[in-house]
Amino acid sequence: MTNVTNCPNCQTQFVVTDEQLNQHNGKVRCGHCLHVFDATKELVDVNETEVNASDDTDLANDFASVNDENEAQVSHIEDHENPQVSDEASEIVNKALLKHSQANYFETIDQKAERKGRLYKWLISIFAILLLIAAVAQSIYFWRSDITIYYPKLKPLLTQVCEKFSCSISLPKKIEFIIIDDSDMQEDAEHEGLIHFSSTLINQAGFIQTYPNIELTLTDIEDKPKLRRIFTPAEYLLEHTDVVSGLPAGAEIKVKLALTAQDEPVAGYRISVSY
Numbered sequence: 001m002t003n004v005t006n007c008p009n010c011q012t013q014f015v016v017t018d019e020q021l022n023q024h025n026g027k028v029r030c031g032h033c034l035h036v037f038d039a040t041k042e043l044v045d046v047n048e049t050e051v052n053a054s055d056d057t058d059l060a061n062d063f064a065s066v067n068d069e070n071e072a073q074v075s076h077i078e079d080h081e082n083p084q085v086s087d088e089a090s091e092i093v094n095k096a097l098l099k100h101s102q103a104n105y106f107e108t109i110d111q112k113a114e115r116k117g118r119l120y121k122w123l124i125s126i127f128a129i130l131l132l133i134a135a136v137a138q139s140i141y142f143w144r145s146d147i148t149i150y151y152p153k154l155k156p157l158l159t160q161v162c163e164k165f166s167c168s169i170s171l172p173k174k175i176e177f178i179i180i181d182d183s184d185m186q187e188d189a190e191h192e193g194l195i196h197f198s199s200t201l202i203n204q205a206g207f208i209q210t211y212p213n214i215e216l217t218l219t220d221i222e223d224k225p226k227l228r229r230i231f232t233p234a235e236y237l238l239e240h241t242d243v244v245s246g247l248p249a250g251a252e253i254k255v256k257l258a259l260t261a262q263d264e265p266v267a268g269y270r271i272s273v274s275y
């Protein structure tokens, strides 16, 4: 006789044998949801449920009677299912964690690279700034005299800084602004070969300049240079003239020079200024 019982928990129907119904007071464990119930109480009318033979086979496979062996099997499965589940779960969790940590790891690498890149940019910027400062300082050093021409107010500061670096700020030397004019050459009446020169040194610049050197060249009839001499400020300026203070802006200084021409026949001369 075919008995069919219905799991009250999951409504799955199972085929049970009489033998199974007689064991454990008819109590069985649902193979589907593991619910233990009284199979006798839950027996259903086969005709009512329209269970056919092929269904029986399938249902039987899903059924587990509550006996020691089955109990052991169930508990065995349970014991292993949970660890399996937990293993799978932990595997998933681990994978997720791994992915997460990998993501973190790559993120960290990216961040490190980014930070390195940023640091590198900073170093380059600092280096560029230092180079710029050095270039500016060097320019100031070389152009310090000229800077004082155009920015006279900076002179005290530059002088102060310059003292620390054992340099000095000399007066401007713009030779193009210095001209020599009203030159005149006369032979000394009493001393043969002695020639006197008189001239005017003019600073056309709007600032004080260093006194230039005066170069005097005596020429012969063919205008070839015969004798050349360079006079320093100390030589052509009057005694007690403050050479260090420089040639004032727009100043016109009378200059007198004397030169012995020796035996050279002098026809003419050239006079120029230089630093």
Ligand SMILES: [Zn+2]
Pocket (backbone or CB within 6 Å): 007, 008, 009, 010, 011, 012, 030, 031, 032, 033, 034, 035
């Ligand atoms: Zn069930």
